[in-house]
Amino acid sequence: GAGVSQTPSNKVTEKGKxxxxxxxxxxxxxxxxxxxQSLGQGPEFLxxxxxxxxxxxxGLPNDRFFAVRPEGSVSTLKIQRTERGDxxxxxxxxxLGQGAGNTIYFGEGSWLTVV
Amino acid sequence: xxxxxxxxxxITVSEGASLELRCNYSYGATPYLFWYVQSPGxxxxxxxxxxxxxxxxxxxxxxxxxxxxSQSSFNLRKPSVHWSDAAExxxxxHQGNKLTFGGGTRVLVKP
Numbered sequence: 002g003a004g005v006s007q008t009p010s011n012k013v014t015e016k017g018k019x020x021x022x023x024x025x026x027x028x029x030x031x032x033x034x035x036x037x038q039s040l041g042q043g044p045e046f047l048x049x050x051x052x053x054x055x056x057x058x059x060g061l062p063n064d065r066f067f068a069v070r071p072e073g074s075v076s077t078l079k080i081q082r083t084e085r086g087d088x089x090x091x092x093x094x095x096x097l098g099q100g101a102g103n104t105i106y107f108g109e110g111s112w113l114t115v116v
Numbered sequence: 117x118x119x120x121x122x123x124x125x126x127i128t129v130s131e132g133a134s135l136e137l138r139c140n141y142s143y144g145a146t147p148y149l150f151w152y153v154q155s156p157g158x159x160x161x162x163x164x165x166x167x168x169x170x171x172x173x174x175x176x177x178x179x180x181x182x183x184x185x186s187q188s189s190f191n192l193r194k195p196s197v198h199w200s201d202a203a204e205x206x207x208x209x210h211q212g213n214k215l216t217f218g219g220g221t222r223v224l225v226k227p
Contacts, residue, residue: 005159034214043120043206043217044160057213092160101148101167101210107160 003027005108007093013114014083022078022111026095033076034105035068036092044092050076051099083115118143118211122218129197130226137192137221139207148210149190151181154220155203163205166190177201199225 006025014020026033031052036044046060053073061067065083070076080087090110096103119142129135141147148167152160164175171183181192190207202225208215 032213041219043122043208043219044215046214046216049214051213060214094160099213104162104165105215106162107152109157109159 005093005095005106007091007108007111009111010109011112011114013116016083016085016115018083020080020083020113022080022091022093022113024076024078024093024095024108026074026076026093027106030095030097030106031073032096032099032103032105033070034094034096035076035078036094036107038090038092038110040089047078047091056099080113083113085115088113088115118147118209118216120207120209120216120218122205122207122221124221125219126222126224128224128226131199132196135192135194135197135201135223137205137207137223139190139192139218140188141190141207141209142188143209143211147190149181149183150208150210150215151175151179151190151192152206152208152217153177153203154206160206163192197223197225199227201225 008023033050035047038044049057050070065081067079092110094105094107096105121140150165151163163179166183204220204222206220207218
């Protein structure tokens with residue numbers, strides 16, 4: 002694919018349920034990022050992968066949030082015991098490498114609503 | 117820690133008029149600065165970026181931005197706005213392998 006692909010595009014779940022959000026980065030991009038964007042706010046960093054390893058997970062809000070990238074390509078963001086405050090757009094992004102010289106490309110996001 | 121402030125939450129501009137969006141950053145070293153645009157239902161698209169050198173940078177869609185170290189600012193400008201420029205605009209600084217975004221400015225374009 003030409004861009005970063007995220008599925009599902011929309012997800013409605015009940016409070017307390019488990020949710021997985023998938024990201025397929027641009028082919029060949031080694032760096033992958035997850036951001037969260039609440040209504041009326043800018044995106045907030047969650048986690049950054051370089052290859053298969055999470056190089057920086059300092060933005061994950063608590064231990065209900067976890068992300069994996071087992072083969073260094075597709076990534077899954079996992080949210081356990083969802084709460085209404087988790088409702089947001091979850092954005093995935095990728096870049097060719099690490100460092101500011103590499104443009105970061107964003108997907109269209111997964112809209113999560115917890116009811 | 118670095119931070120980015122976009123003082124204007126909403127701006128309304130008439131089609132054909134000029135546009136300026138403000139961005140102020142807080143960062144100790146030379147910042148790597150970016151402007152992204154987010155149209156309804158679409159992902160963030162990079163408009164332009166500043167790393168070093170010429171303080172006036174040109175981007176896509178007729179946008180430009182000027183880096184002013186003395187004012188810690190990186191304001192985005194467009195001389196003549198088109199209806200398709202209605203969107204949300206985000207300023208960001210790159211540090212530590214990640215982007216830190218401002219809160220965004222929503223631009224409304226009047227016919």
